[in-house]
Amino acid sequence: MGRSKVDELAERLLTLNPRCRLTRIQKVYEPATAAEFDLGSFDYVLDCIDSVSCKVDLIMRTVAAGTRLYSAMGAAGKLDPTGIRIASIWETTGGCHLARLIRRRLRAEGFAGDFQAVYSSEAIPPVEQTNVACGTHKCHCPQYIPADGTEHKDWCATKKVINGSAVHITATFGMFLSGLVIQDVVSGVTELPTLHS
Numbered sequence: 001m002g003r004s005k006v007d008e009l010a011e012r013l014l015t016l017n018p019r020c021r022l023t024r025i026q027k028v029y030e031p032a033t034a035a036e037f038d039l040g041s042f043d044y045v046l047d048c049i050d051s052v053s054c055k056v057d058l059i060m061r062t063v064a065a066g067t068r069l070y071s072a073m074g075a076a077g078k079l080d081p082t083g084i085r086i087a088s089i090w091e092t093t094g095g096c097h098l099a100r101l102i103r104r105r106l107r108a109e110g111f112a113g114d115f116q117a118v119y120s121s122e123a124i125p126p127v128e129q130t131n132v133a134c135g136t137h138k139c140h141c142p143q144y145i146p147a148d149g150t151e152h153k154d155w156c157a158t159k160k161v162i163n164g165s166a167v168h169i170t171a172t173f174g175m176f177l178s179g180l181v182i183q184d185v186v187s188g189v190t191e192l193p194t195l196h197s
Helices: 005-016 052-065 097-108 167-186
Strands: 044-047 066-071 085-086 116-121
Touching: 005 044, 044 052, 044 167, 052 066, 052 097, 066 167, 085 167, 097 116
Parallel strands: 044 066, 066 116
Antiparallel strands: 085 116
């Protein structure tokens, strides 16, 4: 609580491998800040954005830059990890409302590319039938004001509803994304290094 995910992840990675070289960037990706991210310089982009407009913008710019993209679709409200799948964005079927919105927006933008998406086929009731909308009860979200004085994006105030998510689902989505990167790296290695004990 009270610490940035960027710093927490960096510390964890350095604990695992002190020789790891990290570049910490704590910044919101959105069309207004897109030019600050050199997407063509990355080997991989893992998209976990919730905002549809920001997500579509990142997808289109990443694919245009020729960088390998793996994208997470909707994990909110899901409870069954056995429903998590990997497919082309155009083949994400079942109960993923976010994937449907993304496909629609990409078509409207004339996007003809493709990328792998992690999604859940689990069908869930409409949000209006659950208690996750902030308007139905007292909001428990902590107030967050960045210590460095940067502008805080009050995402709660701009969203119609806040979709809750369960950590075993979001963590599994993250593991699936990581697995895609690892499989891709390993498939490009023609000769495995010799291990010495």
